[in-house]
Amino acid sequence: MKSIVKSIAIGVATVLGSAQVLAMDVKVGVIQGLSGPPAIVDFGESYLQGIRMALKEYKAAGGAVDVELIVYDDEANPQRAVSYAQRLIQSDNVSAVMGTVSSGNVMAFAPILQRAGIPLIAGPSIATGITAEFIDEDPSYIFRCSMVEKFQIDKMLDWGIENFDKIGLLHSTTGYGSFAADEIQKGMKERGEELVEIQAAAPGINDLTPQMIRLRDAGAGLVLNFHESFELPYRALPRIDYKPTFAGNWGLSSQKVIDIVGQDAIEGTVMGQALDLSDPEAAAFDERMRAEFGDAYRWPVLAALGYDSGRIMFQAIENAGSDDPEAIRDAIESIQDVEAVSSTPAEPFSADDHECLDAEHVFLGVWRDGRVVRLE
């Protein structure tokens, strides 16, 4: 009799215990650029769509943790991003944070999260140094699932130098554009080459005809486009008898760019990529996103990285088995068997690598017949 009571007690305790796991609520903060400069809005929204899709599927698959996303819009404003990070830590009591678009904003709040011991999966910010800055900390709480500027630029320069005699650069005067320009010039120098022309433009500019004329006159056959208005450089071309090949930021793969520029003009444009839609799983993801978000879904690669970062985060929380940020951090770092739709590997992180994408996972994509495919 006693043993029966005991086993019932154990059974009840187990059930209650697992019920507790089942009912475990974990809050995840998301800071994302959802308004402000238009380019940033599209990046932020696409990435967030991916995170939401990951959460929806996680719940539908009977995920053991009840994850609640707390989403804030930092409007691409660093002060706002910092104050939201503080709010997430102090009043929302989140266990982990994801975001945001502007690399400057990430660099502003990452130290706060590191100090507070709250793990961050950054994205879709792309400045090269984000995780490297913290990797020597013991331990680093800063991870990232996004394109890394240096990796896409390296790929682009290797390909550009092999295929073109003269390479020109168009960049914006924002922090982002100037940073990319530095990285490109450094990369060219390392390869013993030089750009034939460097043109800049303010972010809100309306007409790039003067800049494109300079690039044309310099004879640039390849124009590296690191301006936030992805479509504006194409606009000036028909009237200045100039048809260079464009290569640039992964943003050029947005459905929006082809809608605006048109299929003929965009054909052959090259950009950094981390999603291969000819892969059946990626294509299936693309379908699901289209069904879920309709026309608002425009940027497969951004959404894919948001989706993968979400899946890593939710799985890590489940693996950690608690809402303790430190346990979640450890679980993120040691996560295995990630079935990513982007080129993120199955075991993305280690103690000295907090990037989803390493150099070998970034490749070049190209617009062909209205789709972005891998550049062969």
Next chain:
Amino acid sequence: MLDTYLQILVSGLAMGAIYTLTAKGLFIAHLATHKLNFGQGDFLMVGAFLSMSLIIAGIPVLLAALLVLIALGLLGWGLERLVIRPLDRFGISGGSTYSWILTTAGVALILQNIAELVWGKSSHYSPPLFSEGRDNVIEIAGINMFVEEILVIGFAAVVVAFFYYMLFRTRWGRAVYTVAFNPEAAMLLGINVRRTVVLVFVLASLLAGISGILVGPLITIHPHIGLMFTIKALAVAAIGGFSNPLGILIGGVLFGVAEAFSNYYDSAFGDLYPLIFVLVFLVFRPSGLFSEAQADVR
């Protein structure tokens, strides 16, 4: 080389024409009421978005333009009726207060937010007005121009001529100057002050609408383009002097062309030089190009 310069000149002229049309709206409202609509650029933004939506919906361009102008006319009327006039209830001139700065800027913010709600926060491109593709280029004397650019330059010239005629050759023009000089006296002379002022704001709003329709296919539009146009239009109006339509045209053209050439010579600071040029210019001619040559009505 000459080709290149002419090409840059033309693209500068086109943007300059847009600045002229926007500044013209500021000028006419300021002339009659000594007030400025700080949302002039945002009215342009609304015009651009409306015309884009209508054209995409398959409505013929001219009908779409007409509908946009009706909407913008109503907006201008509403601005005067709801945002400007209530401030004047302690006297028609109401010149002692500057509350209109706040209210017109407030309307600008409201319009930006409505545009965000309706059209979203990202950028858009308006389809070309008169062709299928985006390469509707016409060659004139070796210079390639977009149809919209030719239109916008031509239209700015027509509007300036129209204003010149209206202000200096018609009764209505005299009424505007009289109202500007002294509203009470104007009333005693039998001028319908209210109607003159309303008409001025409707006209200003229509100008923004026309600019919006024409500029839509030339630039990237998003809910926050307005402020930049307002600022540049203010600079243009300052160059031209706030009381002469011809000055505004010259100011707009100078500004647009200066901007295009400064982008050509030093693209990293392309936006900076024209504004420095305006500052230096104002040091030497604080009241603009033409305002001193005309009878000062203020």
